[in-house]
Amino acid sequence: MKKHERLGRIKEMLQQENGLPIQTIARHLGVSHMTVRRDLELLVESNEAKLIHGGVILAPRSDQHNGYSPYSLNSAETVMTEEKRRIGILAAGLIEPQDTLIIDSGSTTEFLARNIPPDMRLTIICYALNIISASASLADCRQVFAGGTMHVNTLMFESPEGLELIKRHRATKAFVSAAGVHFDFGVTCLNAYERETKRTVIESSDQKILLADSSKFGLIRSDYFAELSHFDTVVTDKGVAPHFVEQMNELGIRLFLA
Amino acid sequence: MKKHERLGRIKEMLQQENGLPIQTIARHLGVSHMTVRRDLELLVESNEAKLIHGGVILAPRSDQHNGYSPYSLNSAETVMTEEKRRIGILAAGLIEPQDTLIIDSGSTTEFLARNIPPDMRLTIICYALNIISASASLADCRQVFAGGTMHVNTLMFESPEGLELIKRHRATKAFVSAAGVHFDFGVTCLNAYERETKRTVIESSDQKILLADSSKFGLIRSDYFAELSHFDTVVTDKGVAPHFVEQMNELGIRLFLA
DNA sequence: ACCCGAATGTTAAAATAATTACAAACAGAA
């Protein structure tokens, strides 16, 4: 293993963990601690790292670094991150000025929220902390949040009053995520509490846009909330199997491959 | 300086610097390193920090926010910041395990939210982005958010459904902020939309705790929402004029001077 | 005022990391 390769590995490890003992790095790389120290000298000189003899650091938060919003779904347990990012960016391109959007919870929709173009004078309705966190700073946008009790794993808020609030609104476009997309058994999610909200969202919106990376196709999850044919538009990635593409074309669904 | 106050300061310092030697923290706080260590034990247990004996951390990002939660009321246009911090820290000390709190919007309450001690198993009800942003990472807490439309200057969300949600809940303690505190004309705020929410909050809570720095005393603002006598407890700073203190004593209000 | 428990400070001993110097392995060129 060459020096620059080690440097890269070290930087990766640091970004994942936010802070590491030198011993751990050495063990992980199978080199002596002196080698690691000498590598670190370079990183410190170029201001990419900071040595600390003994002390504290913030608990590792995968989102701290690359400019992401502080409340973000843990990317460690998130797969298909690159696909999701591309899907979110593509979907953001569907947004038009004056739109009223409903943005569902999820990591894909988080990418969408982060990539909303400025100066659109939108109304944004959402109900998850990562979404509001990513979109609240947009200027000239009306922000509406449907409250309730927070679910820690999805950062989603849900309550009867939140549903009422969604019902009272009308959106031009709803961006909905899913954990499973199946042609016979419909579109499904992982948690019972999501179901009612997603159904309400679909009912309250003109265009219904499904965001789901290719790994979700063919999967059936526990909680059913819609038929695939209920959606006007599906955004997924190029990894989706051809027969799914065909089936969606037959259903007359507008399909985007990010 | 109380324990929870130190914890708050330590968290602030950590967010600013991304990693600190214990010695530095101790010097900065004017306490022994053992005290800091014992404080850190708590933070580590609640997964907010990580100890590191010797190692590296990422270099502090210069462009990042100055230690405040990303959604935070603009401290540039905020005055009395130090007093507000002290008030928030003191008020956080009033929190007891198992409490159900309602936390109002405002910059003082933001300091409160940032300094909530860990391991309290609280239920936290709020309706402002800076408050949820500051408190959502607390482990073992139920988070409830009353949604609605966001008001950009206060980061507060408000709607009929949000009010309903608050009415449906019962809190042990409500921490309410105010823009004006006057003995004849009562407690006032700046915006009409705050009025109904604050009134509802006060009605839904057992203890009603007013947080207001000394500059608010004697002021009358446009929107009246409560008599001062409706509050059990007032937390302000030492800068408050003596005759206000007397008047509050006469009313039987428990008074704390931060 | 007194006692008591909790919180904080002090000290010394033990563990661990940082530093230094030097030896060994390695790679490229004459």
Add this chain to the structure above:
DNA sequence: TTCTGTTTGTAATTATTTTAACATTCGGGT
């Protein structure tokens, strides 16, 4: 191959931190 400069590993020294035990202070309650 042999030389040479670079990189890596080892070992001993030094400096720090961590841990633990004990002393002290502080604040609340009787």
